[in-house]
Amino acid sequence: MGKVSFGLAVAVSCAVASTGIAAVLVVRRVRRRTRWNRVLGVLKEFEEACSTSVGRLRQVVDAMAVEMHAGLASEGGSKLKMSLSFVQKLPSGNERGIYYAVDIGGTNFRVLRVQLGGKRSAIVGCDAERQSIPQELMTSTSEDLFDFITSSLKQFIEKEGRGSELLPGRRRDLGFTFSFPVKQTSASSGHLIKWTKGFRIEDLVGRDVAECLQQAVNKKGLDVRVSALVNDTVGTLTLGHYHDPDTVAGVIIGTGTNACYLEGMDAIIKCQGLLRTSGVMVINMEWGNFWSSHLPRTSYDVDLDADSPNPNDQGFEKMISGMYLGEIARRVILRMAQESNVFGPVSPGLSMPFNLRTPLMSVMHEDESPDLREVARILDDTLGIPDVPLKVRRLVVKVCDIVTRRAARLAAAGIVGILKKIGRDGSGGITNGRTRGSSDSNMRRTVVAIEGALYTNYRSFREYLNEALVEILGEDIAQHVTLQVTKDGSGVGAALLAACHSSNIVDRDGSP
Ligand code: ADP
Ligand code: MG
Secondary structure: OOHHHHHHHHHHHHHHHHHHHHHHHHHHHHHHHHHHHHHHHHHHHHHHHOOOOHHHHHHHHHHHHHHHHHHHHOOOOOOOOOEEOOOOOOOOOOOEEEEEEEEEOOOEEEEEEEEEEOOOOOEEEEEEEEEEOOHHHHHOOHHHHHHHHHHHHHHHHHOOOOOOOOOOOOOEEEEEEEOOOEEEEEOOEEEEOOOOOOOOOHHHOOOEHHHHHHHHHHHOOOOEEEEEEEOHHHHHHHHHHHHOOOEEEEEEEOOOEEEEEEEEHHHOHHHOOOOOOOOEEEEEOOHHHOOOOOOOOOHHHHHHHHHOOOOOOOHHHHHHOHHHHHHHHHHHHHHHHHHOOOOOOOOHHHHOOOOOOHHHHHHHHOOOOOOOHHHHHHHHHOOOOOOOOHHHHHHHHHHHHHHHHHHHHHHHHHHHHHHHHOOOOOOOOEEOOEEOOOOOOOOOOEEEEEEOHHHHHOHHHHHHHHHHHHHHHOHHHHOOEEEEEOOOHHHHHHHHHHHHOOOOOOOOOOOO
């Protein structure tokens, strides 16, 4: 072969090779774009399925109010239990003395001592000790559970030292906050219906939890009387009402979610014949189990529910509360990782159920650093996904945002559902012979006491909830509604109710 023809051959093969390389690069780029588009598709589909337009939220409001009616009409009339709390009067503010509470219901366990001074809002002192509930306790035996509670209580009382001894014949009154579905038989007794929030201590289901605690307390040799059995929502409403008598409802948004409110006895059809000591009773809605076809449910919710120990149960809670939000986000991110390689190979950390806890999800969501450093750190440390590019980190933030926004807006719709049921949402109702319509002139000041670390610690959640409340109610009506955080309300409220039902009572006068 001559020099010229050899050179030509080299040039041709170089051209072919570079065309080939270019083609490969183009194919790769197209594939990458296709995969990226697929990830964006997952995001878009998720976002659309989570849509919470005001119109849809109003449908949820209406459904909540309808289900409340049904649950009050008959036992089992609705997925909303609408449980009677037997609390027909709330503390008046005149109670005096030292009262105790233990509060169990999710992630944290609290023991409290409250000193009441006898004037409205006169909580002279309040000491509380908090600890995480050991994971293994959640699926142990009732003996282990009550041993844990009474050991903590014993240590707490022993630390009081001198001066805290009881007068002869007196016992310490204790409110027991137990935040799982209970069928109350009085203000100080009730049977566990079922466990929620990952707890499963089978031998306690169907038993009187207050009686079990009293027996465990006696066994420990403590001079304590379980004077009130209280749901955390009821404790929160009680403390809220103690500080502000315009408080009509208590809402919990923590590990789980639930609400209670003050209902007129006449509206509680299913409790006709019950001894009335006042015109109202606190109703524990158990709204975590609320369900409506108007709820924006995604395939991720369906799968999470199917994989849970309590399928078809606690549907509202599974969309809203702290136990589940991180898990929903993890499932969406996992799907994205499976659809493409934007997260590299699917890591075992990402595949592990409940590996992304909601507090970490909130840290990612609220990461304000320009390069989303916290997002990268959590993806790496917790989910085992290193070196995530910035644009993918932004995607993760967006997933967290969608999950939280939907949850907070649904919680807001739930709250407005209560207001609607009791005629405090500014709609309908007849006043002075005229239909009120959307006028706010007759709207009374309305306070909703709220507690739970998801609401108090997660700013974006709180802002989305407050914003949705105004959107649903309209500004004119919303200005009359206050959401009031009641710190430790579930526990302090239980101590207040223990004071109300105390046998050592100094002054028990009072009505809601
Ligand atoms: P409990 O429900 O046990 O009474 P809390 O009201 O303290 O306890 O709620 C604890 C739950 O709140 C946690 O399990 C978590 O889901 C959620 N949570 C706590 N802190 C945050 C946070 N900073 N961001 C988001 N969620 C949080
Ligand atoms: Mg709590």
